[in-house]
Amino acid sequence: MSPTAAVNLQDVRFEYKVGHPILQIDNFQVPSGGRIFLHGPSGSGKTTLLSLISGILVPQQGHVNVLGKDLTQLSAAARDSLRGSQIGYIFQGFNLIPYLTVAENIALPCDLHSARRARISEPTIAKEVARLARRLEIHTHLNAPVTELSTGQQQRVAIARAIIGSPELVIADEPTSSLDTDRRDAFLDLLTEAIRDTKNSGQGEVTLMFVSHDRSLAAHFDQTISLAEINHAAVLAEAKL
Amino acid sequence: MKTLFRLAFKSLRSRALTTTLTIFSIALSMMLLVGVDRLRDAAKAGFSGTLSHTDLIVGARGGGLPLLLSSIFHIGNASNNISWESYQHFAHHPAVAWTIPITMGDSFHGYRVIATDDNFYAHYHYRGNKSLVLAQGHASQELFDITLGADVASRLNLGLGAKIVLAHGIEEKSILKHNTTPFTVVGILAPTATPVDRAVYITLLGEEAMHYGWENGTPPAIGEEPPPLDPSKLKVDVITCFLLGAKSRMSTLYLQREINTYKAEPLTSIIPAYTLQELWSLLDYADTALSLVSGAVLVVGLLAMLIALYTALNELRREIAILRAVGLHARQIFTLFLMESTLIATVGTVVGIGAVYLLLFLLRGVIESHFGLPIELVGLSTRVEIYAVATIVCGALLGTIPAMRAYRNSLVDGLNAQ
Numbered sequence: 011m012s013p014t015a016a017v018n019l020q021d022v023r024f025e026y027k028v029g030h031p032i033l034q035i036d037n038f039q040v041p042s043g044g045r046i047f048l049h050g051p052s053g054s055g056k057t058t059l060l061s062l063i064s065g066i067l068v069p070q071q072g073h074v075n076v077l078g079k080d081l082t083q084l085s086a087a088a089r090d091s092l093r094g095s096q097i098g099y100i101f102q103g104f105n106l107i108p109y110l111t112v113a114e115n116i117a118l119p120c121d122l123h124s125a126r127r128a129r130i131s132e133p134t135i136a137k138e139v140a141r142l143a144r145r146l147e148i149h150t151h152l153n154a155p156v157t158e159l160s161t162g163q164q165q166r167v168a169i170a171r172a173i174i175g176s177p178e179l180v181i182a183d184e185p186t187s188s189l190d191t192d193r194r195d196a197f198l199d200l201l202t203e204a205i206r207d208t209k210n211s212g213q214g215e216v217t218l219m220f221v222s223h224d225r226s227l228a229a230h231f232d233q234t235i236s237l238a239e240i241n242h243a244a245v246l247a248e249a250k251l
Numbered sequence: 252m253k254t255l256f257r258l259a260f261k262s263l264r265s266r267a268l269t270t271t272l273t274i275f276s277i278a279l280s281m282m283l284l285v286g287v288d289r290l291r292d293a294a295k296a297g298f299s300g301t302l303s304h305t306d307l308i309v310g311a312r313g314g315g316l317p318l319l320l321s322s323i324f325h326i327g328n329a330s331n332n333i334s335w336e337s338y339q340h341f342a343h344h345p346a347v348a349w350t351i352p353i354t355m356g357d358s359f360h361g362y363r364v365i366a367t368d369d370n371f372y373a374h375y376h377y378r379g380n381k382s383l384v385l386a387q388g389h390a391s392q393e394l395f396d397i398t399l400g401a402d403v404a405s406r407l408n409l410g411l412g413a414k415i416v417l418a419h420g421i422e423e424k425s426i427l428k429h430n431t432t433p434f435t436v437v438g439i440l441a442p443t444a445t446p447v448d449r450a451v452y453i454t455l456l457g458e459e460a461m462h463y464g465w466e467n468g469t470p471p472a473i474g475e476e477p478p479p480l481d482p483s484k485l486k487v488d489v490i491t492c493f494l495l496g497a498k499s500r501m502s503t504l505y506l507q508r509e510i511n512t513y514k515a516e517p518l519t520s521i522i523p524a525y526t527l528q529e530l531w532s533l534l535d536y537a538d539t540a541l542s543l544v545s546g547a548v549l550v551v552g553l554l555a556m557l558i559a560l561y562t563a564l565n566e567l568r569r570e571i572a573i574l575r576a577v578g579l580h581a582r583q584i585f586t587l588f589l590m591e592s593t594l595i596a597t598v599g600t601v602v603g604i605g606a607v608y609l610l611l612f613l614l615r616g617v618i619e620s621h622f623g624l625p626i627e628l629v630g631l632s633t634r635v636e637i638y639a640v641a642t643i644v645c646g647a648l649l650g651t652i653p654a655m656r657a658y659r660n661s662l663v664d665g666l667n668a669q
Contacts, residue, residue: 066575087580094578107258107570109265119577121254171577 015075016042016179016217017063022072023243024062032058033069034243038235042178043215045202047228050237056221059237060183063219064097065089077178095125098172100201102184105168106156113139113152116170119177126175142170145207146200162193169201173216176208182220186227198230255583258574259590266563273556274599277642280549281603282610284638287541289611292632293618295531298324300378301445302494302523305351306503309333309341309510310492312517315526316533322353322492323523325363325446328421329355332489337516341495346502349374351494354458354487357429358421362403363450366458366490374496377445387411388438391454394482398438402448411436417451417461419470427470429461431477459485495520549642553649556595560588560653564660571661584661588654589647596646600639604631 017040024033032055040046050056061067062074065081066089074081077096081089093099098119106115113136120127120135130138143149146166151159159167165185172180182201186194205216220231228234263270302323310318311331320326332354342350351371357364365371372390376382388411391398397417399409409415413436419427434453442448463485464477471477497503503522510520571584579587611618631639 064576087582090575090578090580093576099576101573101576105573107573109261110258118254122578 014042015039016044016077016215017219018073018075019062020073020075022062022069022074024058024067024069024071031243033062033241035059035072035240036242038240040217040219041233042217043209045205045218045230045232046220047231047234048219048221048237049223049225049228049234050221050241051223054237055241055243056223056237057183059241060181060219060221063179064093064099064181066093091123094119095123095175096178098174098177098180100165100168100172100180100182100185103161103188105171105185106164108156110156111153112143112148112156112159112167115156115167116142116174118171120175123175126177129176130174138174139170142174142204145204146170161188162197165189165197166200169197169204173204173208176214176216178214179217179219180205182218184222185220186222186224194227198227202230255587256590259587259594262567262570262587263591263594266559269559269563270595273552273559273595274602276552276555277549277596277599277646278603278606280545280552281600281638281642282607283545283548284542285604285607285635286610287538287545288632288634288638289607291534291538294534297444298527298530299524301447302377303379303381304374304376304496305494305523306497306500307495307507307510307520308492308523308526309495309518309520312519315519315521316529318492318519318521319523319526319530321355322494323446325355325450329491332491333493333518334489334516335487337513337518338490338493340513340515341506341510342493344506346498346506348496348498350496351375352455352487352490353492353494354455354490356421356491357417357419357458357461359403359415359417359451360407362400363421364417364453364458365450366453366455368455371452375447375494377443377447381443383443383447384441385438386441388436390438391452391457392437394454394457394460394485395432395434396437396454396457397434398440398452399436400440400448400450400452401442403451404436404439409436409439411439417453419461432461432463432480455487455490456482456485459487552599553596553642553645556592556599556646557649557652560592560595560650561656564653564656567657568660571657575661581658581661585651585654585658588657589650592650592653593643593647596643596650599646600642604635604639 017038019035019038022033022035022038023031025031048056048059058067062069062081063076065076065084068074068082072082076092079092081092084092107118110118116139117135120130120138127135132138132141140149140152143152146169148159148163148166148170151163156164156167168185172182186197189197201218205218208216218231220227308318308322310322310329311333313330317327317330321329338350338352341347349370351374352367354366355363369390372383372385385398386401388398397415403409414433415436416433417429419429434457440447460480460482463480464471495506497506507520507522510518574584574587575581
């Protein structure tokens with residue numbers, strides 16, 4: 011295993027039903043500080059792979075090493091803690107808790123994890139939330155209910171929540187699928203800049219894993235990986251067809 | 252934990268209507284349970300407080316409870332009369348301090364007419380040491396004097412000097428009026444919040460005067476004029492019952508035995524407090540039935556909470572996925588839902604108990620004056636505390652069902668709930 015890999019999967023096999031593997035990956039690495047674009051068609055196991063990397067699921071076989079920890083050796087609670095304190099997650103849509111304000115949504119990881127709280131650059135969580143909100147131009151909506159925001163604004167709140175407290179790994183699961191082309195590019199630029207800011211402010215390397223079925227986004231990233239190429243289970247499924 | 256509590260609170264607040272209705276249903280159930288409990292205590296206090304300092308009630312041979320109910324609470328009729336001689340015998344008994352003779356059998360607009368003497372005003376006590384006070388005028392002295400209980404005076408809007416005609420029998424709509432012997436209101440008693448307020452008081456001879464010329468309780472035939480009243484010929488032959496105060500409490504049991512075995516006439520004497528116990532054991536059935544109904548309503552309230560939380564689960568799957576993504580453990584998801592159900596049950600319980608006390612505080616005057624039930628605003632009784640704790644515990648236990656489902660969802664859905 012490379013000592014600088016943020017994510018390292020070795021001989022991983024995962025199946026929901028016995029005899030029907032969804033993922034079968036011999037070797038997959040994401041270098042620390044890298045910006046990886048992972049693409050694959052719908053149903054190819056992208057979200058399952060992200061669930062393995064974030065420690066929600068555990069493979070039946072193999073090792074999933076994330077930020078120096080072998081998740082297969084950790085308890086469920088330890089995996090949850092690692093995810094909350096070291097990983098920022100952006101969903102495709104419905105990223106926000108509807109009954110919390112914008113500020114509360116952004117602050118949530120810091121409220122739940124002292125490690126995230128310890129890494130903020132401002133003296134208080136509220137000031138850190140305000141700083142990020144200004145950077146992402148949502149500072150005028152901080153006390154608004156999230157339901158009053160446009161889809162684009164909601165995705166920016168999701169970026170803020172994912173990067174607050176400088177997690178070492180940010181995972182974005184099809185975050186642009188509900189945006190039009192102009193907004194999609196603006197979102198990607200903003201995400202990239204926000205992560206670069208975090209890196210530049212001396213808070214360590216931030217690794218970005220961006221997952222999408224849309225290959226046209228590949229130009230925004232350092233490295234592009236096709237899930238179909240690394241997932242033997244997908245190849246086998248296609249062969250059966 | 253603080254963040255979880257905040258999340259649970261805000262999640263419930265976001266479903267304000269469902270949450271409010273669920274809380275309302277639990278609060279209503281608690282109101283019924285606690286209300287029944289408080290009113291039972293109030294009823295006991297009301298009945299027990301109606302009569303104090305009276306050691307024995309003596310009437311014709313019959314059941315103890317009917318004697319108590321008819322003589323003190325004006326419910327039902329006495330089985331028979333007792334002779335004036337028997338009354339005199341015990342009134343002058345060396346162990347007896349005082350007696351209050353009572354004759355009943357007539358009414359005024361449905362209110363009992365009680366023929367008695369000065370002893371009633373001097374010795375009748377209620378709620379411990381409280382004795383009767385005349386708000387206006389004086390006690391009945393003359394043949395056709397009548398003193399009104401406070402309720403009678405206020406409801407019928409009668410004042411001193413009013414002339415009233417009493418009716419024969421205790422039915423509200425009596426066909427036989429004592430038209431020839433009208434009474435004059437000479438006194439009005441101050442309110443006591445006991446059945447005393449709902450009766451009118453005449454002298455024993457006044458009672459005899461109304462029935463002058465009657466033969467064996469039967470009025471003169473139609474067309475037949477009653478003989479002209481000759482007060483000098485009036486005498487009391489029988490009374491309905493009498494209250495008795497012994498010189499010492501020690502002699503009460505001895506007196507009771509002597510009265511119950513009195514050879515000259517079959518009599519029954521009862522110790523009011525003991526006979527009230529019989530009443531409570533009868534009321535316990537009604538109390539149990541009411542409590543069961545209230546308990547059933549509480550179960551329905553808690554089930555409504557379960558349904559509300561359970562049906563909300565599907566809507567909450569994406570939120571659970573987000574919370575899992577920000578590092579909430581599956582057991583914290585369980586705790587979150589448990590907090591919601593416990594919060595609903597707790598708020599429902601507190602609101603229910605608070606509402607009962609508020610209502611009792613606001614309505615105690617009305618309840619006391621209309622029903623004679625003094626409402627004691629004491630703290631929570633042990634029974635109420637048990638109800639409250641049981642409701643919250645049941646709410647929490649029922650909450651484990653949706654909480655367990657949310658826990659499983661969070662494990663199965665992971666970050667993938669749609």
